[in-house]
Amino acid sequence: MSLNKKQIVEQLTKLLNSGKVVTDPEVLKESSVDRFRRFEELHGVYTQPLPAAVVYVQDSSEVAAVLKFASENEINVVPRTGHTATEGGLETIVENSIVLDGSEMNRVTKIDPYNMQATCQCGTPLEILEEQLREKGFTTGHSPQSKPLAQLGGLVATRSIGQFSTLYGGIEDMVVGLEAVFPNGKISKIKNVPRRAAGPDIRHVVIGNEGALCFITEVTVKIFKFMPENNILLGYTLDNMKTGFEILREVMVNGFKPSVARLYDHEDGAYHFSHFANGKCVLIFMAEGPKKIAEATAEAIEDIVAGYDECIKVDTPYIKTWFENLNWDANDIAEEKTEIIETKNMGNTTEISADWERINKIYEICVERIRKEIPDMTMVGGHSSHSYINGTNLYFVHYYNVTDCKPEEEIKKYHHPIKKIIVEETIKAGGSMCHHHGVGKHRTEWIRDEYGSSYYILETLKKAFDPEGIMNRGTIYPG
Amino acid sequence: MRILVTLKVVPDLDLLRDKKWTIKNNLPVETAYVKKAINTYDESALELALKMADQRKAINLETELFALTIGEAYADLFLKKLLALGFNKTYRVNSELDLRFNPEAVAAIITSFIGECGPFDLIIMGMQSSDGDNAKTALLTAEELAWPCITGVTGFYSDRSDQVAVENISDQGLVQQTIRTSCILAVGNAPSSLLRVPTLKAIKKAAEKDINILTLEELKAKPEDLLLQSNTRIQELETVDNSRESIIIDGASAEEKAHFLYNNYLKGWMSSK
Numbered sequence: 237m238s239l240n241k242k243q244i245v246e247q248l249t250k251l252l253n254s255g256k257v258v259t260d261p262e263v264l265k266e267s268s269v270d271r272f273r274r275f276e277e278l279h280g281v282y283t284q285p286l287p288a289a290v291v292y293v294q295d296s297s298e299v300a301a302v303l304k305f306a307s308e309n310e311i312n313v314v315p316r317t318g319h320t321a322t323e324g325g326l327e328t329i330v331e332n333s334i335v336l337d338g339s340e341m342n343r344v345t346k347i348d349p350y351n352m353q354a355t356c357q358c359g360t361p362l363e364i365l366e367e368q369l370r371e372k373g374f375t376t377g378h379s380p381q382s383k384p385l386a387q388l389g390g391l392v393a394t395r396s397i398g399q400f401s402t403l404y405g406g407i408e409d410m411v412v413g414l415e416a417v418f419p420n421g422k423i424s425k426i427k428n429v430p431r432r433a434a435g436p437d438i439r440h441v442v443i444g445n446e447g448a449l450c451f452i453t454e455v456t457v458k459i460f461k462f463m464p465e466n467n468i469l470l471g472y473t474l475d476n477m478k479t480g481f482e483i484l485r486e487v488m489v490n491g492f493k494p495s496v497a498r499l500y501d502h503e504d505g506a507y508h509f510s511h512f513a514n515g516k517c518v519l520i521f522m523a524e525g526p527k528k529i530a531e532a533t534a535e536a537i538e539d540i541v542a543g544y545d546e547c548i549k550v551d552t553p554y555i556k557t558w559f560e561n562l563n564w565d566a567n568d569i570a571e572e573k574t575e576i577i578e579t580k581n582m583g584n585t586t587e588i589s590a591d592w593e594r595i596n597k598i599y600e601i602c603v604e605r606i607r608k609e610i611p612d613m614t615m616v617g618g619h620s621s622h623s624y625i626n627g628t629n630l631y632f633v634h635y636y637n638v639t640d641c642k643p644e645e646e647i648k649k650y651h652h653p654i655k656k657i658i659v660e661e662t663i664k665a666g667g668s669m670c671h672h673h674g675v676g677k678h679r680t681e682w683i684r685d686e687y688g689s690s691y692y693i694l695e696t697l698k699k700a701f702d703p704e705g706i707m708n709r710g711t712i713y714p715g
Numbered sequence: 716m717r718i719l720v721t722l723k724v725v726p727d728l729d730l731l732r733d734k735k736w737t738i739k740n741n742l743p744v745e746t747a748y749v750k751k752a753i754n755t756y757d758e759s760a761l762e763l764a765l766k767m768a769d770q771r772k773a774i775n776l777e778t779e780l781f782a783l784t785i786g787e788a789y790a791d792l793f794l795k796k797l798l799a800l801g802f803n804k805t806y807r808v809n810s811e812l813d814l815r816f817n818p819e820a821v822a823a824i825i826t827s828f829i830g831e832c833g834p835f836d837l838i839i840m841g842m843q844s845s846d847g848d849n850a851k852t853a854l855l856t857a858e859e860l861a862w863p864c865i866t867g868v869t870g871f872y873s874d875r876s877d878q879v880a881v882e883n884i885s886d887q888g889l890v891q892q893t894i895r896t897s898c899i900l901a902v903g904n905a906p907s908s909l910l911r912v913p914t915l916k917a918i919k920k921a922a923e924k925d926i927n928i929l930t931l932e933e934l935k936a937k938p939e940d941l942l943l944q945s946n947t948r949i950q951e952l953e954t955v956d957n958s959r960e961s962i963i964i965d966g967a968s969a970e971e972k973a974h975f976l977y978n979n980y981l982k983g984w985m986s987s988k
Binding site for chain 1: 726730731732745747748749750751752789792907908909910911912913914915916967968969970
């Protein structure tokens with residue numbers, strides 16, 4: 237990189253028509269991190285190199301111009317939209333990076349009820365799209381916890397998943413087509429068709445690239461009929477996770493498709509369901525869709541659960557109130573900040589997946605090791621929230637009291653060792669170290685182990701699409 | 716110093732939107748289905764008590780902490796947490812009575828409890844609970860015990876066995892005073908008073924300790940008499956609309972937003988004064 241900060245900012249300003257180049261020091265500090273380093277950030281400590289500018293682009297041609305400029309001058313670019321990443325994917329590990337922000341490209345460009353798809357720009361908040369769809373009787377079927385804050389570009393870039401995934405799938409099952417801009421300035425549009433067998437599915441080069449290959453500017457997703465009046469919620473308490481995994485498996489392998497299938501261990505259950513869990517694990521299902529399908533699904537699940545004596549049914553309203561408050565909004569984040577600052581109690585999550593045979597073993601060994609090996613833990617538990625015919629995920633939740641260490645040492649003392657246990661045990665057992673948060677910058681040390689011999693394919697994508705290595709250095713690929 | 720902190724486990728009403736209210740026959744909103752939490756002011760009272768115990772320990776003064784709640788078994792989860800945080804003993808007076816609008820009965824039970832399980836040098840309470848909002852229990856208890864009571868407490872410390880230095884907000888502003896024990900402190904909007912979180916190690920250790928469960932009969936309190944003490948009857952329910960008209964100022968930086976705010980709003984108001 238031959239340009240200094242001043243020159244980068246000057247050049248960027250010249251490149252843009254209506255876009256903005258922001259160099260406010262506070263904005264640059266906030267833009268050097270994401271939620272992974274929130275303990276540092278909450279204490280006003282910023283350890284990452286600061287970017288040169290945050291660039292708010294207005295259209296694909298501006299994205300192309302910025303990327304081409306960055307490529308020619310070997311300037312690192314960190315793409316983002318909603319700024320809700322949790323794994324360090326938005327950290328600017330290279331000084332004078334450009335943070336390329338698509339949040340102002342936020343138009344829903346087309347809702348097409350006949351072909352059941354909706355197209356929107358990358359910065360469209362999912363909640364806005366969902367509200368517009370619901371007014372017309374449709375839904376995206378996508379409901380991650382970050383729905384009130386996350387935007388479409390970031391959701392696709394991180395291979396996000398929502399709470400109704402067991403029926404609707406992850407974002408990769410929803411994306412019909414998209415537009416992305418590559419570091420050489422090439423704008424590529426993948427057309428919207430139901431399916432095609434014209435070579436590899438190139439959508440998957442873009443979905444989940446975490447800004448390490450390209451910048452997503454537009455997304456077309458499937459839409460579904462919204463029939464909440466048919467929703468049937470079922471809840472149970474039970475004694476142990478192993479039984480819960482068996483029930484989830486039985487529901488899935490017998491071909492039933494509840495939208496929600498969640499199993500909480502007693503620790504996580506105590507947090508979410510203090511009004512009824514009473515030290516037990518909690519199992520929750522929601523059947524939805526056309527009335528007859530929803531009823532048949534719920535009935536089948538009840539039959540399956542009836543085969544397990546330890547399950548005790550919970551009245552629906554207990555589950556309903558919890559379910560209506562599942563998503564996080566700006567208020568929750570503000571409250572979390574206050575709690576962390578005052579109590580020094582810090583929580584994080586690590587999500588993995590594995591097949592039915594291995595999932596409970598991973599759960600048990602990780603919880604046991606974290607309890608034993610990590611100091612100052614206040615909670616370690618988790619839940620399964622996304623199930624498939626061949627396995628499920630586990631969302632480990634870990635809290636600790638940050639004791640006798642500076643804010644900038646918190647990750648090294650607690651978060652990294654916890655992640656290391658979970659990731660290494662999962663990979664050793666044959667599972668995947670990332671289920672739906674992405675690799676970010678803090679799981680790259682295990683990326684070769686995660687992929688094994690198929691790392692060749694992943695590595696070649698980087699060489700092909702980002703030969704100068706300017707796209708979000710240190711994300712997915714070790715820096 | 717023996718300190719009793721009283722707490723109430725309440726439904727987290729933030730989780731219950733008014734559109735989802737189910738009104739029972741005798742008017743209370745159904746809250747059984749909502750996640751429970753320690754009442755916010757009581758949480759502050761508990762944390763301030765722990766802070767004072769820490770402060771006294773640092774100067775080699777002994778402090779014994781006791782916690783008391785009135786209610787059903789769901790409160791035990793929170794009492795276990797207090798044991799893990801270092802409370803010496805926790806008590807629950809088992810009761811299914813609806814005492815939300817009956818601070819007279821609550822004060823009577825607390826007074827009976829103090830008679831049975833006391834003495835205590837200091838009683839710390841939250842100034843009101845989120846489900847009753849009566850703000851009377853501390854004053855009524857003080858009246859029954861003939862103890863002094865300070866309300867709106869925001870902080871306190873103690874370097875002697877028979878007195879406490881208290882900071883509270885009154886109509887005159889922030890007041891600092893030293894008060895002899897026994898006394899009651901009703902904690903108000905105390906800054907930095909979110910309850911600390913116990914470690915798993917402490918939780919495991921506390922699991923061996925029991926919560927002391929008392930019945931109303933043991934405290935010589937008759938449910939029918941307690942219910943008669945209430946001088947409040949709910950006539951109707953109405954939601955309070957706290958929404959305010961607002962404008963979100965958009966801008967690329969804090970500076971730009973501040974300029975917009977000043978030029979379009981503040982400047983006009985300031986020049987008109």
